[in-house]
Every structure is written in structure tokens, then in C-alpha cells.
Amino acid sequence: MTESKPLTGGGLLFKVLEQHGVEHIFGYPGGAIMPIYDALVDSNVQHFLCRHEQGASFSAVGYARASGKVGVCMATSGPGATNLITGLADALADSIPIVAITGQVPTAAMGSDAFQETDIFGLSLACTKHSFQVTDVNDLEKVLHQAFAIALEGRQGPVLVDIPKDIQTAAVEQTFKQVTPLKNKVTLPLADITKALDLLTHAKKPILYVGGGVGMANAIEEVRSFADKTGMPSVSTLKGLGAINPKDENYLGMLGMHGTKAANLAVHDCDLLIAVGARFDDRVTGKLDQFAPDAKVIHFDIDTAEINKRRIADAPILGDLKENLPLLTMSLNIQEWQTQVQQMKDDCAWRYDHPGTAIFAPAVLKEVSDLMPENTCVTTDVGQHQMWAAQHMNFNDPSNFLTSGSMGTMGFGLPAAIGAQISRPHDTVIVVSGDGSIMMNVQELATIKRYQIPVKIILIDNAKLGMVRQWQDLFFDGRLSETDLSDNPDFIMLATAFDIKAKKITEKSEVTAAINEMLDHDGAYLLQVKIDAKDNVWPLVPPNSANNEMMESA
Amino acid sequence: MNSITMNKYKLIIMTDDKQVVLERILQVTRYRGFLINGMNAQVNTGNHVATIELMVSSDRPISLLIDQINKLVDIKSVAIDNNASQLCSA
Numbered sequence: 226m227t228e229s230k231p232l233t234g235g236g237l238l239f240k241v242l243e244q245h246g247v248e249h250i251f252g253y254p255g256g257a258i259m260p261i262y263d264a265l266v267d268s269n270v271q272h273f274l275c276r277h278e279q280g281a282s283f284s285a286v287g288y289a290r291a292s293g294k295v296g297v298c299m300a301t302s303g304p305g306a307t308n309l310i311t312g313l314a315d316a317l318a319d320s321i322p323i324v325a326i327t328g329q330v331p332t333a334a335m336g337s338d339a340f341q342e343t344d345i346f347g348l349s350l351a352c353t354k355h356s357f358q359v360t361d362v363n364d365l366e367k368v369l370h371q372a373f374a375i376a377l378e379g380r381q382g383p384v385l386v387d388i389p390k391d392i393q394t395a396a397v398e399q400t401f402k403q404v405t406p407l408k409n410k411v412t413l414p415l416a417d418i419t420k421a422l423d424l425l426t427h428a429k430k431p432i433l434y435v436g437g438g439v440g441m442a443n444a445i446e447e448v449r450s451f452a453d454k455t456g457m458p459s460v461s462t463l464k465g466l467g468a469i470n471p472k473d474e475n476y477l478g479m480l481g482m483h484g485t486k487a488a489n490l491a492v493h494d495c496d497l498l499i500a501v502g503a504r505f506d507d508r509v510t511g512k513l514d515q516f517a518p519d520a521k522v523i524h525f526d527i528d529t530a531e532i533n534k535r536r537i538a539d540a541p542i543l544g545d546l547k548e549n550l551p552l553l554t555m556s557l558n559i560q561e562w563q564t565q566v567q568q569m570k571d572d573c574a575w576r577y578d579h580p581g582t583a584i585f586a587p588a589v590l591k592e593v594s595d596l597m598p599e600n601t602c603v604t605t606d607v608g609q610h611q612m613w614a615a616q617h618m619n620f621n622d623p624s625n626f627l628t629s630g631s632m633g634t635m636g637f638g639l640p641a642a643i644g645a646q647i648s649r650p651h652d653t654v655i656v657v658s659g660d661g662s663i664m665m666n667v668q669e670l671a672t673i674k675r676y677q678i679p680v681k682i683i684l685i686d687n688a689k690l691g692m693v694r695q696w697q698d699l700f701f702d703g704r705l706s707e708t709d710l711s712d713n714p715d716f717i718m719l720a721t722a723f724d725i726k727a728k729k730i731t732e733k734s735e736v737t738a739a740i741n742e743m744l745d746h747d748g749a750y751l752l753q754v755k756i757d758a759k760d761n762v763w764p765l766v767p768p769n770s771a772n773n774e775m776m777e778s779a
Numbered sequence: 780m781n782s783i784t785m786n787k788y789k790l791i792i793m794t795d796d797k798q799v800v801l802e803r804i805l806q807v808t809r810y811r812g813f814l815i816n817g818m819n820a821q822v823n824t825g826n827h828v829a830t831i832e833l834m835v836s837s838d839r840p841i842s843l844l845i846d847q848i849n850k851l852v853d854i855k856s857v858a859i860d861n862n863a864s865q866l867c868s869a
Contacts (some may be wrong), residue, residue, distance in 0.1 A: 346799065350806045355852045358798060375852055530846035 234362045235264035235393040238326065241369040242270055247297050249273060251281040251287065251646050255301025256341055260393035261658020273647065273676060277667035278305050280640040282325065283666065287641030289321050290627045291602050292648035295376050299326035303341030306387070307348065311634060314352040316383040318631030319464065320441060322376035323383035324369075325353075331391040332360055347388050354382030360585030362395040368579025370404035380528040381441060391591050413449050418552045421523045423541040425553060427453075428497035428521075430562045433457045437464025437528065437630065439500020440623030444547040448501055452476075455557050458566045460488040462503050464630040467620035475563060477570055481509040483612040486573035489764075489772040491566050492517050499523045499553075501546055505535035506631070516773035525549060550577070575617065582732050586610065586685050589616045589736055590657065593683065594618035596740055600625065601653040602645045606638035609691040610761045614657045636665025642680045643672055653681065653744070660686040660713050670723040673749050681743050682720075682751040687758045688713055695761045697778045699779060700768065720751040727751040787816065789840045789863035792831040792848060793855040796822045800853045804831065807847050813837040828855065834863075 230242075238261060242250070253271045256264040265272055275281040278300040285296030296316075300309050306327040316323045330339040343539045351355035355375045357368045365388070372384040425431065433455075439448050445468050452459050452469060460467050469476045477486040480492055492498065498520040504510070510516035513535060524531075524538035525546050532541040542549050590613050597603075603618060603626040605611040611628055616706040620626040628646060629637040632770035646654040663684055673680060694708040720727035726746055730739045730753070743750045764775040793829045801820065808815055817834035833841050835844065841864075 347802065350799065350803055351810065356799075380850075528850070530843070531848055533840075533844075534843060534846075 231396045232399060233260065233264060233393065234359075234365050234388065234395050234397055235261040236267065237365055237386070237397050237399055238369065239264055239268035239270055240399055241366060241458055242297065245267065245295065245373050247295070250297040250299060251275050251284040251288070251644065252299035252326075253278050253301070253305060255305045255328065257302035257390050257692040258299065258326075258393070258776045259303070260390060260479070261299065261326070261328060261388070264393075269468055273643070273672065275640065276671045277666065278308030279311050279636065280643075280666050280669045280672065282323070283315070283637055283640035284307045284644035284647075284669075284672075285323050285325075286312055286321050286637075287604060287627055287644030288648045289316075289323060289644075290641070291423055291624055291645035293624065294648065295322045295324055295373055296644065297324050297326070301328045301341065302345070303343045305341075306345035306464055307343055310348060310352050313383045313385065315629055315634045315637065317352055317354060319437065319629065319752050320381050320382040321383065324372045324376055325383060327385060327387045328393065329358070329389040332389045333391070334764075335639065342557065345385070349385045353385045356385040356387070356390065358387040358389075359392050360389070362392045362397045365392065365397065366400055367402070367404060374404065385641040391479065414768045418540075418542060418549070420649070421542060422555075423555055424430050424521050424523055424540055425499075425555065428478055428557070429559065431455075431457050431497040431499060431557070431559065432492055432495040432496045432517075432520075433459040434462075434492070434498050434500045434503050435459055435465040435468045436462045436501065436503025437623065437691070439465055439468040442502055442527065442546040444550065445622065447547050447550050449473075451554050454554050456500070456563060458491055458558065458563065460484070460492055462506065462509055462630070463615055465503065465623065465629060466626050467623040468613060470621065475566070477566065479615055481506075481772070482511065482773070483616065484765065485616070486723075486775055487566070487569040487737060487765050487775070489766070489775060490569050492571075492772065493773040496519050496690055497521050497523070499525070500538075501525045501550060502527075504531045506714070511766045511770055511772040520750075539643070582734070583757050584730065584733050584736060584754055586613050586760060588733075589608060589683070589685075590614050591617040592736060593655065593740055596744060597655060598744070599651050601655060602627065602642075602649060603655045603657060604628065604638045605641040605656070606646060606658040606665070607633045607635045608659045608662055609687075609760075609762050610657050610659045610662075611683040612692075613685070622760065635662040639666050639682070640669045640672075643669060643678055646678050646680050647676075654679075655681045655683060657683050657685065659686060659691060660684060660710055660716070661690045664713075667719070670720065670725060674723040674727060677748065679748045681746075682725075683743075683750070684751060684753045685756060686713070686716065686753050687756050687760065689758050691758075691760075692762070694758070698761075699765075699776070710757070716753045725749045725751050727753065729753040729755065731755045783838050785836045786840055786841065787834065787836045787864060789860040790833045790835065790841075790845070790848070791858045791860055792833060794829050795830065795853045795855065796827040796829045797853040800829070800851070803851050803853070804833065804848055807851065808833065808844060809836060811844050812839050813844050813846050821837070832860075
């Protein structure tokens, strides 16, 4: 008879992960995390070996955003840990619940400049919601439970747990002690909606300004109901896309730098702005003192620190949006405003009758959006293609549009799609990327190959860093600096090298058939879409300008 | 040359005596645009609660910093000592 091995810190980690329902994690092994990877062999958690720790962190982000669960990633000490940082910073900026596990050199070696030692605990301060370094194995169980609680509590975010190698190997007993739930130490007042009700009652031109907090508060139904019952025109941030039904007749689309003209003009003209889970980000407001200049503001948020941070709220309402927003529901007499806004919407409708035979990226993305199965999850990278996707694709839930909103991290799309596909194996997952962005985490094509992950990649290829090129043309006198990518690899050969079916299209007439072929293909697929290098994203609110000063052409 | 009105504040921060809590407070203070003019810190070894007096200055409203420090997990409370706060020009 063989005796069972005593439980170690590494083994305990997986027992706690299993307690929290973790089925999948993303990571990359190395010296200081080997005991954890040894324990992984005996666990029920499925590990996905990414090809770079940044890929692992973004796959965890994509997994969390697509599923609503906590995403888990892990890496070794030193460079493994520092490679996680961009993903953690992205998760902090977009409020995504992540638990990151890092190996660390043994406690006795810490502070000695040991091989692959870095102070990831110190480095984590600015890129996590909270972090721990475990120096006693008897603290490990409690710390891991706290990490999950903190990641999910209030405004969600990433938590890092740094575990020295000797803690991973030390014997420990699982206590199964209940961890006291966290309490928000900032006592949220009972929502005082008296002022808000008064503002809404007297408003003649109200706008509902919907942000990413709506999805995270699980308040989509309440927000849609509010929009429906009040008949109030609504606009969305990049991260809020999907919260409002895109077919809602009073919905005007995205606002801000590349928002719709109707959304920006309506917000500029409104007399009441109701912000729900939105934070007056600079890409939304343009010149802040000219943003909705005549509007009173009602601001719903879970985070005290967001109230009055960028715009003073006339009626702040702190707390759970799901509970508080219905308190404000009333029918409004705003037919004149609705008519005016509808006229703006009609006057500023997108046009897809692009002349010539060259492919027009907005038309491609609109067609993909029309043809893709219901509940498809789309991820993007960052740049022109990201804004075109936000403008021209429709989503019925924020968990179906994953984009790096606040950090704007190139390299996000491909690994995020891998995480999304693993969390939702029965849904179609599409990456919209650019020829600049895809090269940032192109190594993750190997992860797609290894696990046969059937993501569809639409590569909008202008052989440029398109958004930077656009700004150089418009705002730097056309002095192009380091934005040419005409020496890109052959993307078809590249995909083929990873056993990914690929096709390149260069003319408008090829688009529909190519999209259908991609969507019908069972496995992973890369569709390279060549576009004119001079195509720009319109409209555009120039820097230091008000949102009603949009440019619509060069 | 335009002068910037710098407000000086004294914050009284009560916090659990946990790893790197002081570093977290200092990092948030710097990142949110406040200069640290002085600091006193003591730990009650009986209840493991630290009291930190932080003297800061900025042209930004102090409420922005208070709200951000309050979000740190280990912080128990943040209060402003109105008697020790003042306006000055820099």
C-alpha cells in the first residue's frame, strides 16, 4: 500500500482553486514555480500552456470577461512575473477580476539578487487592486480565499499572490476555515434619489450615458428597462457596448473620440446626463469643460472615488446600480427631444457605399456582424480596426465585445479570444486584429494549434500602424515616423505554419464569400483583409476639442 | 508667471498593520498628484493597527486622494485634520 503524499503549499493552491470552481488556468512554468507545476499534475484544474506570460494574463482576462468568472494565470519569478504585468495593468484599468499566482525565489534567498528574482510584490502595487506575498505556508489558504474575495468585491480587479518556492514545498494542512466576507469600509449611504428625481422630472433633453460598469453590475436588464420605460435616448462607452440593445430606436451608439456624430451632438445638447457605470474618461469627454456643457449630472457608481473625479455630479448615487436605477424609473414627456435626436440619428447614419473595388473595412465588419451567429464573442486589438469594430458591429451583451478599453493594449485580442473560447466552447469567437497588433502576441497562434482552439481571426491589414499613421497625417503635418509595416511577414504562410487555415482577400467582391467560408470552417481560421493604407477612422474628435467639433474627413 | 495655489493637508490614516501598506499609501499619494511634505507613523502592537499622519500638498481637491486611499484593502479609515490644513501659493 502506498502512503499518500503530504499536502504541500503547491497542492493546497489547487485545492483552493477547485473550491472556487476554477476549471481552467493559463500559465507558463519556470524554476521558482516548479513545485506548483508538480502539484498541478495531481489536480483537476486544466492548465493551458501559453507561449508568453503576457499571453497567459490576457487569456485570463478574456476568460473572465467572456464568462463572468475569475480568470486565473500563473508564472514563475523574475521575467515570468514581470511579463504578467501588462495583463494585470489592463485588468486593473478595465476592472476585471483576475487572480495571478507567481513563483518567487525561496524566502532565504529573497533580497539577495538571486537568479530570476524580482520584487514583483513591489511592482504589483501600481497594477493590481491588491497583492500578497506569502511568507508562512499556514497563511496560504486564507490569502488565496482573500484574493478571490478581493478580486470580485465592489469594483472588480486583479489580485496577485506571490509564493516563494519553499512555501510551495512546505507541508501544510487544509483548514477549510470560512473566510469572513469583505465589507466595503466606505459606508454607502442609502441612495438619496430625491435630487435625482427632481432633476429628471424637470429635464427636457435627458441622455442615458452607459458604461462598462453596467455589465459588471449585472444590471443590463435594469438599464434596458429604464431606457425603455423613460424613452430616453442613450449612448454607450466603448466598454458599455452591448448593454443597450443595439436595435433600441433611441440608442445612438458610441460617444467620444470616434463615437457617432449623433451620440456626440446629442450629449453636447442635452440638459441632463445620467451616467450609469461610466467614469467620464478623457476619450469620452474630449475637452472636459465643454463636455455636455449645459447638462446637470446624475452619476450612478459603485466606486466612491469615481464620483466627482472628472465631472461634479449634481446628484451622485453610490451603490449597486441594479438596485438603485429602478428607483428613478418614470415616464417622461420628451417627445420633442426624441424627435430631434431621431433626426440626428437619421442624418448621421453610417454609409457603406464606398466607391471603387478596394475593400472598405467598416463594410466588412458590418457584414461580419450581420452574418455571425447569435451570441458570438468578438475580441479586438487596438487601433483603427478596434474603432471600426466598435462603430460597425452590433453586440447584444458586453460580454460579447472584449476590447482593451482603458489601457488600449495592442496584443490583447488574440490571447483574449483564446480565453474567451475556452470559457465558452459552444459560442463562436472572432478576433478583429490589425497587422500591427497581431504581431504583439503572435506566439499565441501556437496555443491555438496545441489546443485546437477554433477562433476566427479577421486581420485588417493596411501594412501600417494605422491609427498612429492617421494622427501623423492629421496632426503632425503628415510627417510619418515609424508607422510603415510594409515588411510584414506573409500572414498566410504564418498561419499555415500553425496549421491554421488562412485566406487573403484584396477586393470588395470577395468579402461575402470569404466571411461565410471563415464562419463555416470548423477550426481556427485567419482571414487577411487588405485595405487601403490611407483609410481613416471617421468621425474623429481632434485632441483638445469639444465633442461637437468632430472631423468627418481630412 | 501664474502661481499655482497649493493646498496643504494633514491626513490621519488608520490601517491594519499589513505588508507594504505604507508603500501602497505613498504610491497612491504620488500617483494621484500629491506631494508628501511629512509623515509620522506608529503601530499599536496590541491591536496591530497603525496610525499614519500624512502631510501632503496639491492643487487638487483632497477628497480625490482620500477616496483613493480609502479604496486600499488594508485601510480602516482616512480623515482630514482641518486644523492642520491650509492654503499657500507656490
